[in-house]
Amino acid sequence: MRDVKERLKFIKPLEPVQVETPPVSDDWLHEIKYDGFRAQLVLDWAGARAFSRNGHDWSQRYWPVVQAAEKLPAKSFIIDGEMIAPDPDGRPNFHEMHSRMTWNAELLAFVAFDLLHLDGEDLRAQPLIERKARLWNLIKPAKDIIQYSDHVEGNGAAFFEAVEKMGLEGMVSKRRESLYRSGKLDAWVKTKCWEVGDFELLGIRREPGKPAAAIMARDGRYAGAAAVTLPAGLRERLWQRVQQAKSAKPPRPVPTAVAGADVDWVRPGIKAKVRFLRGEHKLRHATVQDFREED
Known part of the structure; x- marks a missing residue:
């Protein structure tokens, strides 16, 4: 009987804890909180798939992103991120999500912010700052349908002030050395405006x-x-x-x-x-x- 090679499995995401004010010490990095649907891109020997935050296969809803994922220079990966409906200025427009998923999926974009697996290597035990560096190398220049979540290190209060002025939803702060563990952990925290x-x-x-x-x-x-x-x-x-x-x-x-x-x-x-x-x-x-x- 021929062995059937197993496919890579969805990983339950790490969920940030909500806080009133962002952390201020320099061992945190800060990203914009994107207003969309949490998603996970998984590529293996049989092709790419896209999963919802609860592990449902939403590849058909996100088919243009799935096609773009198959063109990235890797044999396998698991990327954590957010699916958004960007306005012309790049801001996420949550109210457009359902319409685009149904009628205009090519107008969606996937903002990648973590890399959990790459070419047979489980990266979850590596520090976040290293995972993000490898993520950038995988998806750069990351300007089209698959984008990269930029970050700043330290200065959380100033970053939050800028996010508020831009009219964005909020920010996510992550310990730069944090490992990736499924479930709600205070190594990641979100501050909302x-x-x-x-x-x-x-x-x-x-x-x-x-x-x-x-x-x-x-x-x-x-x-x-x-x-x-x-x-x-x-x-x-x-x-x-x-x-x-x-x-x-x-x-x-x-x-x-x-x-x-x-x-x-x-x-x-x-x-x-x-x-x-x-x-x-x-x-x-x-x-x-x-x-x-x-x-």
């Missing part, structure tokens, strides 16, 4: 032992919930306004689980200023800063 914006108040959800949550909409669509942590006087004014504007049902469509919760719905007309994490697709770690009634 904050935004403040106006949302329409749909209702207030109250649960015993938890802060009241404001159910929000933006541009006519359900956007998630924000904790109501206002000063006592302002909070009391908000409760009074909610009582005056009570409605039997939400003024906008909301998910079934939200609609079935214990919520005081309100008629349209109350706007809230909300602080929230940039780049999330529903409100996360959000808090109500202020509210006002529309004219």
Whole structure:
């Protein structure tokens, strides 16, 4: 019976821990946090494949990137990175991801940031800075559909300030000597930028032992919930306004689980200023800063 050579297997990714502020010591390197889908490119004797963060084979969705991977100068590799939908200026546009995966996959790009395996050698026990050097040698000049995640060493606070000014989602900091281990590890940390914006108040959800949550909409669509942590006087004014504007049902469509919760719905007309994490697709770690009634 003929031996069938095994294929390289997907490796569960290393997940960064979220922190409030970036590390400042010089033994960290810092990269932009790309707003897309985590992906892994795997090349072996039978060709290249692309996997999602959970190990699903998404090669057909990412077929142009898979074709480009097969042209790289190696017999086998496993590359960790992010699949993005870049705008003309190169910024990732998450809202274009699904459309391009379905209709225009040639307009996707893969940003490579780690190399786990190369030509039969497992690189996960090598320091990150060495893995990145070998990654660059593999994919350079890395300007087209397969790109390279540049980094700076040290100066995390200044890097974060630049990321904020550019309007990007955030940054990922990695210990330059870190090994690659699957799962959530604090050898990699992510720092996300904050935004403040106006949302329409749909209702207030109250649960015993938890802060009241404001159910929000933006541009006519359900956007998630924000904790109501206002000063006592302002909070009391908000409760009074909610009582005056009570409605039997939400003024906008909301998910079934939200609609079935214990919520005081309100008629349209109350706007809230909300602080929230940039780049999330529903409100996360959000808090109500202020509210006002529309004219």
